[in-house]
Amino acid sequence: MAVMQLREALRSAMTEEMERDENVFLMGEEVAEYNGAYKVSEGMLERFGPDRVIDTPISESGFSGLGVGAAMVGLRPIIEFMSWSFTLVCLDQIVNNAANVRYMSGGQVKIPITFRGGNGIAHQLGATHSHRTESIYARIPGLIVVTPSNSADAKGLLKSSIRCDDPVIFLENEKMLNDKGDVPEGEFTLPLGVADVERQGADVTLISYGRPLDRVVRPAVKALTENENIDVELINLRTLRPLDTQTLLESIKKTNRCVIVDEDWGYCGMGSGILFKLQEPAFDYLDAPIKYVHSDEIPVPYNHHLEEAMMPSVDKIVSAVKEVCYR
Amino acid sequence: MTVADEIEKRSAVKKAASSAVSGSNGHSSPAEREAAIARLRTMLLIRRFEERTFYEYTSPRTLPDGTREMKIGGFCHLYSGQEAIAVGCAALFDKSRDYLINGYRCHGHSLALGMNPHTAMAELFGRATGCSKGKGGSMHLFEVSAGNLGGHGIVGAQIPLGLGTAFAQKYRKTGGVTFCFMGDGAINQGTFNEALNLASLYKVPCIYVVENNGVAMGTQVERSSAEKDLAERACGYAMPHWNIDGNDVDTVITEFGKAVDRARSGGGPSYIVANTYRFRGHSMSDPMKYRKMSDGKWSPEVEEAKKHDPILLYSNRLMQAGIISAQQIEAMEAKVNEEVEAAIHQAEADPNPALEDRFNDVLAETYPYQPK
Ligand SMILES: Cc1ncc(C[n+]2csc(CCOP(=O)(O)OP(=O)(O)O)c2C)c(N)n1
Numbered sequence: 001m002a003v004m005q006l007r008e009a010l011r012s013a014m015t016e017e018m019e020r021d022e023n024v025f026l027m028g029e030e031v032a033e034y035n036g037a038y039k040v041s042e043g044m045l046e047r048f049g050p051d052r053v054i055d056t057p058i059s060e061s062g063f064s065g066l067g068v069g070a071a072m073v074g075l076r077p078i079i080e081f082m083s084w085s086f087t088l089v090c091l092d093q094i095v096n097n098a099a100n101v102r103y104m105s106g107g108q109v110k111i112p113i114t115f116r117g118g119n120g121i122a123h124q125l126g127a128t129h130s131h132r133t134e135s136i137y138a139r140i141p142g143l144i145v146v147t148p149s150n151s152a153d154a155k156g157l158l159k160s161s162i163r164c165d166d167p168v169i170f171l172e173n174e175k176m177l178n179d180k181g182d183v184p185e186g187e188f189t190l191p192l193g194v195a196d197v198e199r200q201g202a203d204v205t206l207i208s209y210g211r212p213l214d215r216v217v218r219p220a221v222k223a224l225t226e227n228e229n230i231d232v233e234l235i236n237l238r239t240l241r242p243l244d245t246q247t248l249l250e251s252i253k254k255t256n257r258c259v260i261v262d263e264d265w266g267y268c269g270m271g272s273g274i275l276f277k278l279q280e281p282a283f284d285y286l287d288a289p290i291k292y293v294h295s296d297e298i299p300v301p302y303n304h305h306l307e308e309a310m311m312p313s314v315d316k317i318v319s320a321v322k323e324v325c326y327r
Numbered sequence: 328m329t330v331a332d333e334i335e336k337r338s339a340v341k342k343a344a345s346s347a348v349s350g351s352n353g354h355s356s357p358a359e360r361e362a363a364i365a366r367l368r369t370m371l372l373i374r375r376f377e378e379r380t381f382y383e384y385t386s387p388r389t390l391p392d393g394t395r396e397m398k399i400g401g402f403c404h405l406y407s408g409q410e411a412i413a414v415g416c417a418a419l420f421d422k423s424r425d426y427l428i429n430g431y432r433c434h435g436h437s438l439a440l441g442m443n444p445h446t447a448m449a450e451l452f453g454r455a456t457g458c459s460k461g462k463g464g465s466m467h468l469f470e471v472s473a474g475n476l477g478g479h480g481i482v483g484a485q486i487p488l489g490l491g492t493a494f495a496q497k498y499r500k501t502g503g504v505t506f507c508f509m510g511d512g513a514i515n516q517g518t519f520n521e522a523l524n525l526a527s528l529y530k531v532p533c534i535y536v537v538e539n540n541g542v543a544m545g546t547q548v549e550r551s552s553a554e555k556d557l558a559e560r561a562c563g564y565a566m567p568h569w570n571i572d573g574n575d576v577d578t579v580i581t582e583f584g585k586a587v588d589r590a591r592s593g594g595g596p597s598y599i600v601a602n603t604y605r606f607r608g609h610s611m612s613d614p615m616k617y618r619k620m621s622d623g624k625w626s627p628e629v630e631e632a633k634k635h636d637p638i639l640l641y642s643n644r645l646m647q648a649g650i651i652s653a654q655q656i657e658a659m660e661a662k663v664n665e666e667v668e669a670a671i672h673q674a675e676a677d678p679n680p681a682l683e684d685r686f687n688d689v690l691a692e693t694y695p696y697q698p699k
C-alpha cells in the first residue's frame with residue numbers, strides 16, 4: 001500500500017493510462033502550464049508534452065464537444081472541468097452528443113471519453129459554483145456516472161473509467177483532494193457498476209457516496225456504533241449509473257431498514273432516484289419506510305454557517321437511522 | 328397541383344435547355360468527363376430521393392386493419408436545391424481518412440458519400456435495415472465506415488464535434504480532413520464561436536462550411552445576422568473565410584479544394600459560406616408563407632432561385648461541353664428514378680426493428696465492467 005492524497009491518486013491513474021495508451025490525452029482549462037487549477041495534473045505537461053496535455057480557453061461547449069468528436073473516431077480523451085457546475089453551459093454536448101450519438105447511429109460509434117472534475121458543495125463558493133450535478137447526469141441513458149470517496153476509489157475507478165468504451169461522468173470534490181488514503185501498489189482497477197459494502201452490519205443499511213461519506217456518514221456510523229449500539233451496514237455506491245441495485249437489495253433483505261444520504265436536493269435528487277429503484281423490490285423486506293437525508297431545498301448559501309446548516313450532518317443522519325430503527 | 332406533378336415539373340432535364348451557363352473546368356480527360364457525369368448523376372439521385380421523400384412523407388400507408396400510419400415520422404428536412412455543395416464535397420472526400428459531420432439536413436450528403444438509397448430510405452421509414460437501425464431517423468443518418476459521422480439534430484451541436492474529429496486527425500497525423508457543415512442559422516449558436524476559435528488555435532484540419540440558403544426555418548439571414556456578409560462572421564478567428572457560389576458544383580470543388588489543400592498540409596481550418604437556396608420548406612410542415620406575397624403567389628425570389636438550380640446549371644454546362652447529351656441525361660435520370668423506386672419498395676417491405684432491439688446500442692460495454 002502507498003499513502004496518497006486523492007489528487008495524487010487521480011494523477012497516478014491518468015499518468016498510468018496515458019503511458020499505457022497513446023490515444024489517451026488530457027484537456028481542460030489550466031491543466032497544462034498552470035499545472036491544474038487544483039493541481040491534479042501537476043507535472044503532467046512536463047511528462048507528456050503539449051500534444052497530450054492541452055490547455056483550453058474558457059469554452060466548455062467547445063472542448064467538451066471536441067472530446068466527444070475525438071472519441072467518436074477512436075481517441076480516449078480525459079476532459080477536465082474546473083467544476084461540474086460549469087457544465088451547465090455545455091450540457092448539450094454531454095447529454096445529446098456523448099450520450100446519444102451511439103444510439104442514434106445504431107451502434108456505429110463508441111464514445112470512450114472520461115469527463116472529470118470537482119462536483120458538489122466545496123465550501124463557501126456560493127450557489128453558482130456548488131451544484132451537485134449527479135442527478136442531472138445519472139438519469140441519462142448512455143452515460144456512466146462514477147464518484148470516488150477516497151484515494152483508492154479515485155485511482156481504481158478512474159483507471160477503469162478511462163479504459164471503458166462508454167462516456168464516463170467522473171465526479172470528484174475539491175474538498176477531498178487533500179485527503180490521504182491507502183492505495184494498492186501496482187496495477188489496480190475497480191469495477192464500474194459495483195457498490196462497495198465498506199462495513200458489514202446487521203441493523204440498518206446506510207447508502208451514500210462521494211464527499212459526505214468522509215464528511216458526515218462515516219462519523220455518524222461511528223457515533224451510532226459507539227453511542228447507540230446500532231450495527232450499521234455502510235455501502236459506498238462508487239457508481240451511480242448503472243446503480244448496483246442487487247448489492248443494495250441484498251443488504252436491505254438482511255437489515256430490513258435503509259437510510260440514503262447525499263448532499264443533493266431531495267426532490268428529484270440522486271437519493272430520489274435510488275429510492276425509485278428500491279421501493280418496490282425492497283417493500284416486502286422493510287420494517288420502516290426508507291429515509292432520505294439530503295440538503296435543504298434552497299440555493300447553496302455563501303455564509304459558512306448557513307451552508308453547513310443546509311447539508312446533511314452527523315446529527316441528521318443519526319436521528320434518521322434511529323427513526324428507521326424505532327429507537 | 329399534385330405532388331407527382333410537382334416532381335415532374337422539377338425534372339431537371341425538362342428545364343435544362345432553358346438557360347445558358349458559362350464556364351467549365353477539368354473536363355479534358357476521359358476520367359474527368361466520367362467523374363463529371365457521375366456528379367450529375369448523384370445530384371439527380373439526391374433530387375429524386377428528396378422529392379420522393381416528400382411524397383412518401385405525405386402519403387400514409389394503410390395497415391391490414393384499415394388504419395393509416397405515417398411512413399416517415401418526425402422532422403424531415405429536404406436538400407433539394409443545395410445538391411452542388413454535398414456533391415462537390417464528395418468529389419474531394421477521401422473515405423479512408425476524411426470525415427464529414429453535419430446538421431439534420433443530411434440526406435444529400437449521405438447519398439453523396441455513397442450511402443445506398445435503400446439504407447437511407449429504410450432509416451426514414453424507421454426500419455431495422457436503416458443505416459441507424461431505425462433509431463436515428465431523417466435527422467440522424469450515419470455511415471461511419473464511409474467517414475459519414477452523422478446528421479445531428481441540435482442546431483450547432485455538431486460544430487464542436489467536427490473540431491474533435493479534426494483534432495483526432497491531427498493528433499494521429501493521418502492527413503485526413505473534416506468537413507463540418509452547418510446552416511446560416513447555426514452560426515448564431517455559441518458553439519460556433521467556441522469551436523471556430525479552438526479550431527484555429529489548435530490548427531486542426533477542419534473545413535467549416537455554412538450552407539447559406541438564406542433562411543433558418545422562417546427567419547431570413549437579414550433578420551438573424553447583424554453582419555449581412557456571413558463570411559465576415561468568421562473574421563475574428565484568424566482563418567481564411569470567404570463566400571462562394573454554392574449552386575455551381577465546379578466552383579464548390581475548386582473552392583473547397585483550396586481549403587482541403589490548406590488543411591492537409593497542416594495550414595489549419597477554413598470557413599466557407601456556400602450561398603444557395605432551399606427549394607422546399609424548412610421541414611415538411613412549412614407552408615413557406617415567408618416566401619409568398621400578400622396575394623398568396625410566390626415571391627419573385629422563388630422563380631429567380633430556380634434559374635440557379637444547381638442541376639440545371641451543371642446539366643447545361645456538361646451538354647455545352649459535349650460531355651453528355653439531353654437524351655443521355657434523360658436516360659440517366661430514368662435509371663436514377665428506378666433506383667429510388669426500388670429503394671422505396673424494398674424499404675417499405677422491410678421489417679420494423681424487433682421491439683427488444685430498443686435496448687441495444689445504448690452502451691458499448693456490459694456492466695459491471697472490469698477492465699481486462
Ligand atoms: C438548439 C436548437 N434550437 C432550435 C432548433 C429547431 N430548429 C431546427 S432547424 C432550425 C433552423 C436552422 O436553420 P439553418 O441553420 O439555417 O439550417 P437550414 O435548416 O436552413 O439547413 C431550427 C430553429 C433545434 N433543432 N435546435
Ligand SMILES: [Mg+2]
Binds near residue numbers: 510538539541543544
Ligand atoms: Mg438556412
